[in-house]
Amino acid sequence: MNEIIDLTLMSTTFFTLFVIMDPPGTVPVFLALTSTMTARQRRTAARQATAVAFGVILVFTLFGQYILSFLHISVPALQLSGGLLLLLVAMELLTGKSEEPRPSGSGVNVALVPLGTPLLAGPGAIVAAMLAVQESDRSLPAWTAIAVALVAIHVVLWLSMRFAGVIHRVLGDGGTTLVTRLAGLLLAAIAVQLMADAVFAFIEQRF
Numbered sequence: 001m002n003e004i005i006d007l008t009l010m011s012t013t014f015f016t017l018f019v020i021m022d023p024p025g026t027v028p029v030f031l032a033l034t035s036t037m038t039a040r041q042r043r044t045a046a047r048q049a050t051a052v053a054f055g056v057i058l059v060f061t062l063f064g065q066y067i068l069s070f071l072h073i074s075v076p077a078l079q080l081s082g083g084l085l086l087l088l089v090a091m092e093l094l095t096g097k098s099e100e101p102r103p104s105g106s107g108v109n110v111a112l113v114p115l116g117t118p119l120l121a122g123p124g125a126i127v128a129a130m131l132a133v134q135e136s137d138r139s140l141p142a143w144t145a146i147a148v149a150l151v152a153i154h155v156v157l158w159l160s161m162r163f164a165g166v167i168h169r170v171l172g173d174g175g176t177t178l179v180t181r182l183a184g185l186l187l188a189a190i191a192v193q194l195m196a197d198a199v200f201a202f203i204e205q206r207f
Helices: 007-021 024-031 038-069 073-096 111-120 123-135 138-163 164-206
Strands: none
Touching: 007 024, 007 073, 007 123, 007 138, 024 038, 024 073, 024 164, 038 073, 038 111, 038 123, 038 138, 038 164, 073 111, 073 123, 073 164, 123 138, 123 164, 138 164
């Protein structure tokens, strides 16, 4: 079996991405950002967010080092920018601005931004996927292990968002509003942590 797939690398990559991408933790944020959507629209958003996240991480897994080197972008810079974007989203959730109706045809599809990226395919997940490639021997079993881990974590992410509607029906409007505020608070904390880690990484690079 190990001749076909590196089980150790697969499990390590999967659980690392699971902790970083946090499928259970995406449920309240997903509910908050899709609170004005119908059940059908929410299912579509779950598929789109999963597809976007998978595409972004796959691209950076294969070409991440080349992309960052070509653009002269450091990993801390990527991490800091992702943290800033998440903080803006968190402020909208905390103030209720995200719940205000938007004119049709305007605004950004939340399934793409911020759900697909940077919430799911954020700097942490991107760096973790890139490190998995760097630390492997880049053999066929290693590439297979990384591919299986990426597919598996995104299936788990899709399932967590796909059935978020059930949670929405259980909570009701009042419960969803409460979850929205809590999600904003947690998302703000995640954003601050990302930015703090980026600042410390910048300092370590300088000294």
